[in-house]
Amino acid sequence: MTDISVNSVSSEKNAARIRLAQRIALRFGLYAMLLVFALYYLMPLFVMLTTSLKSLDEIRTGSLLSLPRDIDFTSWATAWSGACTGIQCDGLQPFFWNSVLLSVPAVFLSTLLGAVNGYVLAQWRFKGSNILFALMLFGCFIPFQVVILPMAIVLGKLQLAGTIGGLVLVHVVYGIGFTTLFFRNFYVTVPQELVKAAKVDGAGFFRIFYSIFLPISPPIIVVTVIWQFTQIWNDFLFGVSFSQAGTQPITVALNNIVNSTTGVKEYNVDMAAAIIAALPTLIVYVVAGKYFIRGLTAGSVKG
Amino acid sequence: MTEWLEKHAPKMVLAPSFIAILVFVYGFIGWTAYVSFTRSKLLPKYDLKGTIQYERLADSPRFEVALTNLAIFGVLFILFATIIGLTLAILLDQKIRTEGPLRTIYLYPMALSFIVTGTAWKWILNPGLGIESVMHDLGWTDFAFNWLVDPNLAIYTVVIAGVWQSSGFVMALFLAGLRSVDNEVIRAAMVDGVSTPRIYMSIIIPSMAPIFLSAFIVLSHLAIKSFDLVIALTGGGPGYATDMPATFMYAMAFSRGDIGQAASSATVMMVIVTAIIVPYLYSELRPRHD
Amino acid sequence: MTETTQSILSIENLDKSFGAVKILKDINVSIEPGEFLVLVGPSGCGKSTLLNCIAGLEESTAGDINIGGRSMIGVAPKDRDIAMVFQSYALYPTMTVGKNITFGMKVRGTPEAEQQAKLNEVATLLQIDHLLDRKPSQLSGGQRQRVAMGRALVRDPQLFLFDEPLSNLDAKLRVEMRTEIKRLHQTLGASIVYVTHDQIEAMTLATKIVVMKDGVIQQVGTPNEIYNHPANMFVADFMGSPSMNLIPAQATSSGNSTQISIARAAGDELVLNFDREISGLNGSGSKEVILGLRPENITDPLSIVAQSGQLADCQIDVVEPAGSDTFVVTSLGGKQVTARLRADAEVMAGQSASLAFDLTKASVFEPDSGARIA
Numbered sequence: 024m025t026d027i028s029v030n031s032v033s034s035e036k037n038a039a040r041i042r043l044a045q046r047i048a049l050r051f052g053l054y055a056m057l058l059v060f061a062l063y064y065l066m067p068l069f070v071m072l073t074t075s076l077k078s079l080d081e082i083r084t085g086s087l088l089s090l091p092r093d094i095d096f097t098s099w100a101t102a103w104s105g106a107c108t109g110i111q112c113d114g115l116q117p118f119f120w121n122s123v124l125l126s127v128p129a130v131f132l133s134t135l136l137g138a139v140n141g142y143v144l145a146q147w148r149f150k151g152s153n154i155l156f157a158l159m160l161f162g163c164f165i166p167f168q169v170v171i172l173p174m175a176i177v178l179g180k181l182q183l184a185g186t187i188g189g190l191v192l193v194h195v196v197y198g199i200g201f202t203t204l205f206f207r208n209f210y211v212t213v214p215q216e217l218v219k220a221a222k223v224d225g226a227g228f229f230r231i232f233y234s235i236f237l238p239i240s241p242p243i244i245v246v247t248v249i250w251q252f253t254q255i256w257n258d259f260l261f262g263v264s265f266s267q268a269g270t271q272p273i274t275v276a277l278n279n280i281v282n283s284t285t286g287v288k289e290y291n292v293d294m295a296a297a298i299i300a301a302l303p304t305l306i307v308y309v310v311a312g313k314y315f316i317r318g319l320t321a322g323s324v325k326g
Numbered sequence: 327m328t329e330w331l332e333k334h335a336p337k338m339v340l341a342p343s344f345i346a347i348l349v350f351v352y353g354f355i356g357w358t359a360y361v362s363f364t365r366s367k368l369l370p371k372y373d374l375k376g377t378i379q380y381e382r383l384a385d386s387p388r389f390e391v392a393l394t395n396l397a398i399f400g401v402l403f404i405l406f407a408t409i410i411g412l413t414l415a416i417l418l419d420q421k422i423r424t425e426g427p428l429r430t431i432y433l434y435p436m437a438l439s440f441i442v443t444g445t446a447w448k449w450i451l452n453p454g455l456g457i458e459s460v461m462h463d464l465g466w467t468d469f470a471f472n473w474l475v476d477p478n479l480a481i482y483t484v485v486i487a488g489v490w491q492s493s494g495f496v497m498a499l500f501l502a503g504l505r506s507v508d509n510e511v512i513r514a515a516m517v518d519g520v521s522t523p524r525i526y527m528s529i530i531i532p533s534m535a536p537i538f539l540s541a542f543i544v545l546s547h548l549a550i551k552s553f554d555l556v557i558a559l560t561g562g563g564p565g566y567a568t569d570m571p572a573t574f575m576y577a578m579a580f581s582r583g584d585i586g587q588a589a590s591s592a593t594v595m596m597v598i599v600t601a602i603i604v605p606y607l608y609s610e611l612r613p614r615h616d
Numbered sequence: 617m618t619e620t621t622q623s624i625l626s627i628e629n630l631d632k633s634f635g636a637v638k639i640l641k642d643i644n645v646s647i648e649p650g651e652f653l654v655l656v657g658p659s660g661c662g663k664s665t666l667l668n669c670i671a672g673l674e675e676s677t678a679g680d681i682n683i684g685g686r687s688m689i690g691v692a693p694k695d696r697d698i699a700m701v702f703q704s705y706a707l708y709p710t711m712t713v714g715k716n717i718t719f720g721m722k723v724r725g726t727p728e729a730e731q732q733a734k735l736n737e738v739a740t741l742l743q744i745d746h747l748l749d750r751k752p753s754q755l756s757g758g759q760r761q762r763v764a765m766g767r768a769l770v771r772d773p774q775l776f777l778f779d780e781p782l783s784n785l786d787a788k789l790r791v792e793m794r795t796e797i798k799r800l801h802q803t804l805g806a807s808i809v810y811v812t813h814d815q816i817e818a819m820t821l822a823t824k825i826v827v828m829k830d831g832v833i834q835q836v837g838t839p840n841e842i843y844n845h846p847a848n849m850f851v852a853d854f855m856g857s858p859s860m861n862l863i864p865a866q867a868t869s870s871g872n873s874t875q876i877s878i879a880r881a882a883g884d885e886l887v888l889n890f891d892r893e894i895s896g897l898n899g900s901g902s903k904e905v906i907l908g909l910r911p912e913n914i915t916d917p918l919s920i921v922a923q924s925g926q927l928a929d930c931q932i933d934v935v936e937p938a939g940s941d942t943f944v945v946t947s948l949g950g951k952q953v954t955a956r957l958r959a960d961a962e963v964m965a966g967q968s969a970s971l972a973f974d975l976t977k978a979s980v981f982e983p984d985s986g987a988r989i990a
Contacts, residue, residue, distance in 0.1 A: 057417055057424075060410075061431045064494065067446040068434075074449065086463045087456055139339050147336035155344055157611050162351040164603045166551050168575040168592040170354040172361065172585060176370070196350045199343050216779075219673050220706035224720030224767070225694035228335035234719070238710035257439035259554035260572075264580070274441045278558055281445050290449055297445040301438050308437035312430055316498050319436065329692070 075099060075295035082290050098291035102299055106292050108279035111268065115299050118276035122256055122303075125187050125272055129194035130251040136195070137202020137247060138240065142232055144203065145210035146218050156207065163200035170197075171264050178265060185267035193265060194255045201254075202247050205318070209243040210236065242314070249311055250318035253304050273300045355596060362590035368583040379590035388566050389591060392574040395481050399488070399570065400549040406489045407545055408538070411496025416526060418497070419504045429501070433494035440491065444558025447487040448474065477567035480560050484552070484568055487559055492548060496541050503537035504530060543606050550599055571595045623682070624649050624775055624807040625670065630679035632665055632831075639665045640831045643679070647809070647824060652801050655811045656818040657828035658854070663811045666828070667779050670809060672696050684774045694724075699768035700777040703784060705760045707752035707767075714739075714748035717766045738770045741800075758789045765800070778810040782817065794820060815855045819843065827851045844977060849986035852908045852979055858956075860979070861914070864949040865907040867980065869897045876907055876975070878949045886928050886948065890975050894990040896982070905989070908979035911943065914955035916963070917972050925972025930955075935965045946971070 066088075074082060075098055076091040085092070104114035144156045174193060175184070183189030213236070221231045262272040271279075277300045281293045308315050365375045383389045414432055418425050435443060450456050453472040461469035473479040507530050515525050553572035560568040562577070569577075571591055579588035626646035632639045640662045647653045655663040668674040670681055672693040681688045683696055707716050715722075717738060718731045726734075739745040742762045752760055761781065768776055781797075782790045798821055801808060812818055818825050819839045827834040827842060827850075835847035846852035852860045865878045867890070874890040874897070897903050917927055933952070934945040942957045955971055963969045980990035 053417060053420055053422070057414075057422065057428055060414060060417075061428055064431050064435065064490070067443075067450060067490065070450055071446050082455065087450065087460050136343050140343050143336040143340045149336060152340075153611065155340065157607060158352070159344065159347050160611075161603065161607060162347050164547060164599060164607075165351060165355065166572065166592070166595040166599050168553075168572055168588075169358050169596040170350065171576075171592070172370070172579055172588060173354040173357040174350070196346050199347065203343070214704045214706060216702040216704050216706035217708065219668075219671070219693075220700065220702055220767070221708070221719075222673060222693045223671060223698065223700045225723040226719070227332050228339075230723060235708050235710070253437060257441075259439065259441050259557070260576075263557075264576075274439050274554070277439075277445065278441050281448070281558070282561060290452075290455070293445060294449065297442045301442040304437045304439070305434065308434055309430070312433070315437065316429075316433065319495055320499055320502050332692075 071294045071298055075102075075291050075298060077291055079287070079289060079291060095291075098289065099295040099299075101289070101292045102280070102295035106280045106289075106296060107283055108271075108276045109268070109283060115273060115276055115280070115296055117269075118271055118273045119299070121187060121266075121270055122273040125190050125194070126252055126255045129191045129198065129255050130248055132191070132195045133198035133202045133251050134244065134247045136199050137204075137206045138237075138244070139232065140199065140203040141206025141208075141210050142236055144207045146213065146215065146236075147228065156203070159200050159203055161200075162197065163204065167197065167260055171260070175265065185265065185270055187266075187270050189265055190261060190270070190272070193261050194251075194258070197261075198251055198254065202251060205243055205247045205250070206240075209240070213239070245311065245314045246318040249307055249315050252307060253315070256304050276300075358589045358596075359593050361585060362593045364586060366585040366589065368585070370585050379586040382587060383590050383594070386587075388569060389571075389574055391566055392569040392571050392591075395568060396550065396570050398481055399484055399552065400546060402482070402485045403488045403492070403549050404542060404545045406485065407493045407496050408541055410489065410493040411541065412500050412531075414493070414497040415500035415504055418501060429498070432497055435491040436495045438491065440552070440554035441558045443487050443491045444555050447483065447490070448559050451483050451486070474560065475564055477564050480564060480568045484556055484559055488548075488552065488555055491555075492545065496545070499537055499541050499544075500534065503534040507533055539606065543602065546602055547599065550595060571598075622648060624651070624684060625653075625809065626682045627666075627670070628680045628682070630666070630669065630681065631677045632662070632669060632674070633677045638831060640669070640676075643833060645826055645833070645836065647807060649807055650805045652808045652810065652821055652823045653826065654818040654822035654824070655809065655826045655828060656813065656815055656854075657834075659813055660830075661828040662831040663813075663828050664779055665831075667777055667809060667811045670775075671698055671700055671777055697774045698777055699771040699773045699775075700779065701764045701768050701781045703780040705752075705764040705781075705784075707760055707763055709752055712749050712751060713744065713755070713763050713766075716752065716763055717748075717770050720767065720771060734770050734772075738766045741769065742766050757785050758793065761785060761789075761793055765797075769800075769804075774807065776806050776808045778808060780812055781810075783812070783814070790817075797821065816857065819855070825855075827854060829854075845988070846908070846979060847988055849906060849908070849981045852981070856910060858911050858943065858954050861907075861909045861911065861948075861951070861953045862981070863907045863909065863951055863953060864983070865905055866902060867894050867897055867905045868902045869894070870900050876905070876980075878907065880949075881931070881947050886930075888926050888928075888973055888975055890978070890980075890990075892990050894980055896989055904983050906981040906983050906986075907949075908981055909953075909973070909975070910977065911954045911956040913974040913977050914953070915972050915974070916955075916957040916961040917970050918961070919958050919972065921974065924976055925974045927970050927972055929968050930971050932963050932965055932967055932969050935963055944969070 070087060073089070073091055076094050076096070077085065078093070078095050081092055102115055104116050105112060106114045108118070140159070144152055178184045178189045178192075181189070183192060217235060218231055221235055226234065257274060258272065259274040259278070262275045263278075266272065266275060277296050280296050360372075361370050362379050363374050363376060364371045365378065418428060422428065451471065451474045453475055456471070458469060458471040461471070473483045511529060512525060515529055520528070551572060552570060553576065556562055556568055556570055556573050562569045562573045571594060575588050575591040575595065578584045578591060623646040627643050630640055630643040643666060645653070655666060657663050665674060669676045670683075672688060672691060683698065688696055708719060711719065714735055718735050721731045721734065735748070736745070739748060742765060744759065744762050744766060747755060747759060747763070752763070755763065764781065782793055785793060794817060800806070801821075810821060822839055824836065825839055825842045826836050829850050835842060835851045837845075842851060842855055846855065846860070849862060853862060863878055865876045868875050868877065874892070874894060876888050876890050878886045878888070880886055894903070894905065912921070915921055915925065917925070930946040930948070932944050932946055936943040936945070937959070940959055942959055942961050942963065944955050944957060944963055945952050946955065947953065957963065979988055981987065982989050
């Protein structure tokens with residue numbers, strides 16, 4: 024009797040030890056896999072960064088994955104102010120400012136319109152307002168190729184062809200759907216009784232908006248601004264279709280630098296230019312990643 | 327007067343945006359669809375000429391390549407992005423201490439422009455100096471990686487770059503879904519002695535059907551619209567080996583001066599998107615209660 | 617154009633439809649100054665819609681609402697001289713308690729000094745002076761409730777509207793706030809329309825109760841009338857907890873005595889004398905009826921209230937001691953019937969016990985229409 028119980032105790036202990044070892048092995052495997060994935064995602068950024076700091080010689084002779092022997096910032100300087108985008112050789116600098124000039128008003132306007140539209144569609148519904156919302160939402164999903172041709176004609180008629188103003192208009196119009204969706208889904212969670220209470224208190228449509236709804240909106244404003252900024256900064260299709268030499272946004276300029284066929288291929292300058300073009304949205308992402316992710320998921324999952 | 331204003335304020339506020347959408351989305355779609363039935367070439371013409379443009383599209387080997395590429399790219403892109411995204415989400419859901427930083431790393435490509443992504447991968451996949459040279463340095467001297475310049479394989483480089491950029495986003499979607507699964511059900515299953523993989527297979531993943539749908543919608547949408555990535559990575563080449571409907575349309579509109587072909591290919595894209603999006607939007611916007 | 621009515625609120629032939637669905641049908645209600653009207657009914661009965669119509673938050677389809685003798689057709693909520701307390705409290709989340717209470721006055725351009733004076737007065741009355749600088753998110757449920765009431769009180773309107781104000785509170789707090797509201801009503805002499813689905817709230821607060829079902833008023837009356845003389849089986853069943861026993865029975869009249877017999881599981885009949893006339897049962901004859909008997913009218917023989925009762929032995933199925941009383945369940949006429957005994961009544965499940973049936977307070981209903989016939 025006693026033997027058996029002693030045995031069972033020691034086998035219990037053994038089993039526990041094995042379970043523990045299994046757990047540790049499992050955790051180790053888990054972290055190893057996560058690490059491998061992390062390296063996969065980081066590798067292109069690493070390559071871009073190291074390549075941009077190498078000299079052309081080192082690039083040709085060295086390895087893609089090696090660290091630069093001497094850190095050399097000249098390609099960054101070239102990318103910023105000397106690289107050729109076609110015939111012009113002023114680097115990315117002017118195009119960077121074009122993108123800023125274009126994003127700021129477009130983000131502001133589309134966010135503002137989205138806020139008031141969302142407010143109406145969530146809290147002041149009327150007969151048919153859900154259909155209006157569906158129609159606006161559908162506008163987010165169209166392939167923009169289908170509007171490019173008529174847009175080019177209309178921008179021409181409005182004397183906005185090839186101007187930054189024209190691009191602002193385009194981005195606002197095609198951004199409204201998403202911004203409206205964001206605000207509408209945010210405001211829909213606000214109890215309707217709040218509007219009722221304010222109505223009984225004597226406040227009207229606009230008063231309720233700026234006294235009650237706007238003050239609760241900072242989280243969704245941040246999400247929307249980040250989303251819109253990322254979209255507009257990273258846009259290429261509208262930029263390449265509706266701009267001309269002096270008004271191109273940075274993505275178009277980057278593509279021109281990389282694909283310019285004149286002269287020696289300067290991979291380090293290409294990479295420095297790519298990082299410069301990516302930097303604003305990357306910074307936003309690192310600083311406010313939480314809101315960025317919220318925007319991404321809000322854009323695809325209905326609230 | 328103020329009463330009237332107050333009563334109609336909601337509609338008046340919505341009107342400008344709605345009219346803009348009506349004109350710039352629906353009006354423009356209508357215009358493009360209309361022009362796709364004309365003989366427009368360098369300039370738009372407005373007399374209807376039947377389905378000639380669609381017949382030309384059907385006869386165009388280049389458009390056939392574009393559609394085939396879209397199919398290859400679409401299927402592989404959606405498949406791999408979903409698998410990687412789901413795997414990452416499940417791995418991250420195991421109470422990982424460094425979840426925050428890892429999530430940041432997996433998702434940052436989503437903040438980049440496709441042009442940047444394309445530029446980076448174009449360099450990494452460079453036949454002479456990219457991955458190939460790394461493998462040579464590692465001693466694998468007969469390793470050849472020239473997909474970027476191989477007309478039959480170039481489209482797969484677009485898949486590689488596309489998956490790299492978008493799989494983190496799918497992970498974020500699934501992670502949010504995993505976190506919203508009813509905890510009590512999971513606890514009940516654990517008490518019942520169901521193993522962790524089994525809980526995922528039988529309980530958690532099936533309950534995330536809506537997330538799969540969302541991921542599918544977003545990814546297919548990205549696939550159809552993919553334009554920047556192709557331009558930056560391969561420029562549609564070699565030749566037109568990596569053309570997609572989006573780049574085909576752009577080429578017709580802006581370099582070939584063939585508005586008719588541009589309009590009809592854009593309309594084809596629109597039809598594909600509509601076929602995917604409309605049922606989705608319909609099911610999402612349908613009132614669920616009362 | 618002389619207004620003869622003294623009513624604070626009078627609703628005349630009000631209809632409300634959403635599309636083809638009629639939410640409210642021919643509503644007629646009025647209240648006098650100082651009355652506490654409770655609209656009660658199950659969810660979806662239209663009581664909240666009616667309240668929203670009174671507030672002007674929803675437009676009625678037909679009929680009229682008068683507040684203070686003035687027709688409210690086309691009058692905006694802000695111009696109706698009303699204040700409203702909401703179920704979710706509807707406090708403005710970014711404003712402090714003080715700002716929440718004064719927001720209405722601010723919108724209307726009331727001078728700052730007057731706003732402060734009124735705020736202090738109301739804050740003192742509701743004992744929320746110490747909370748004025750807090751945000752709603754920093755308050756407990758009961759405190760939010762008080763702030764919501766403060767926002768209404770500060771308006772000093774002709775008519776207060778309460779939309780299920782206590783339903784988000786826990787049970788203990790709900791009883792406290794109920795007393796508080798009753799006290800406020802008594803001290804201020806305010807006219808109130810109060811919506812609830814809780815019949816106990818209705819009974820304890822109201823001077824007048826309106827019972828609604830499917831958009832139709834079932835009965836209007838004092839709590840006493842509603843409780844003791846329910847107009848139909850719905851009201852009988854809805855008001856009171858545990859609810860009234862509704863027992864299928866046979867009423868037989870022979871000359872000047874009426875008897876009610878109830879079938880029992882054992883096959884025998886329980887026959888009880890009934891001392892009132894049942895309409896539709898003239899002189900002699902027999903008729904299927906539903907006997908409505910509240911649990912407190914079926915007691916144990918030793919109870920004081922059992923004196924006017926008629927004794928009968930019943931098989932006890934379930935015993936539920938509730939502290940102050942003991943409820944027992946027996947089966948009569950094929951229904952589970954609840955009786956309310958003294959706490960220390962000696963009964964055991966599965967055994968037989970003698971119960972006293974007091975039919976002086978019984979109601980009798982027509983089985984098909986559900987209408988009261990005695």
